[in-house]
Amino acid sequence: MPDTIPETRNFISPLIRLNPADNVAVAREAIDPKTLAEVDGLRPLARIPRGHKMALRAIPRGAAVTKYGQTIGFATADIAPGDHVHVQNLGVGEFTRDYAMCVDAAEPEMLPESQQARFMGYLRPDGRIGTRNYIAVISSVNCSATVSKAVAQHFAAPAVMARFPGVDGVIALTHGGGCAFNTRAEGYAYLARTIAGYAAHPNVGGVLMIGLGCETNQIPALLEREGLAESDRLRSMTIQAVGGTRRTIEAGIRAVEEMMPLVGAARRTSQPASGLCLALECGGSDG
Incomplete structure (x- = not known):
């Protein structure tokens, strides 16, 4: 799936990919496979309610599910592209998080008082x-x-x-x-x-x-x-x-x-x- 979802005068994608690194997208409106055979190159495998997630690629059981570029949980079963990602196949789990903040911050160099605004x-x-x-x-x-x-x-x-x-x-x-x-x-x-x-x-x-x-x-x-x-x-x-x-x-x-x-x-x-x-x-x- 492309990093940006194409929008034209005649078609606005029903999916929103919030970050290029995400393996799920959010449905801006309900997606029904009975009426929509393909969404951005993917075949919906189930009804995706508005605001819910659809898998953009295969996510093996135990792999991280990412949204906003962040891990939001782990697949509790193999998830196929086009699957509805929700509580039935998504769970929480322990993983290492990088809590380091401002590690690259440097003390700003202050101007002499005579040069300060x-x-x-x-x-x-x-x-x-x-x-x-x-x-x-x-x-x-x-x-x-x-x-x-x-x-x-x-x-x-x-x-x-x-x-x-x-x-x-x-x-x-x-x-x-x-x-x-x-x-x-x-x-x-x-x-x-x-x-x-x-x-x-x-x-x-x-x-x-x-x-x-x-x-x-x-x-x-x-x-x-x-x-x-x-x-x-x-x-x-x-x-x-x-x-x-x-x-x-x-x-x-x-x-x-x-x-x-x-x-x-x-x-x-x-x-x-x-x-x-x-x-x-x-x-x-x-x-």
Whole structure:
């Protein structure tokens, strides 16, 4: 069987060979020998369900079955080309594996500091380096999302931000949870960790957290859990304590304005490019 399966306008092979070294291919659709006499030069000997394996060549009993270029098991009976390879003729067995990793890796040669790339960034107190200088308005619960967005929207006008040089903008970070869930459950841990991660992000110079007041995700408990504390750069309020939506929006705007001079005092300085963190835990392999 060729390393690549031919595809034409009129025919797309029902088999996928995942690696040139494989002795099986995967059926992208069910293969029935009664209706398909030949597949890529092979005669199917049995019905191959969609997603199952078909032998590409003879595999003697005890020989390795390879898929993705890796041993996935051993033939428990002689397998002929075109056979359905599944639990009836495939089993596990002991074999020597090469677990050596990075044996050919070499220590990279570092450039002298004078030749290393640098950029103008914000050095934060924890040693991390930011590329922006935002104030984040974070909702602790979905119920305060609208208020959080309204506070941030006030500062979207260029004429307003022109009064606060040194601050790149005010952003609202909202979500659809925060209430009616178990604070000992995994979902709460993820939410708390995510909110704390944004609050401590090197691109964020100041934070205003806004809650409703009666939600499960109470701001004081969240801060304590994540090792954060209120300060002149991290403030909080709840809609119920302030006295309603309109008053909280007004109070939120005042709180952000009070934070502006402190956050805007940060200055970009020359920082090593090694301080940049890009695409960490992007989730590209989750699909």
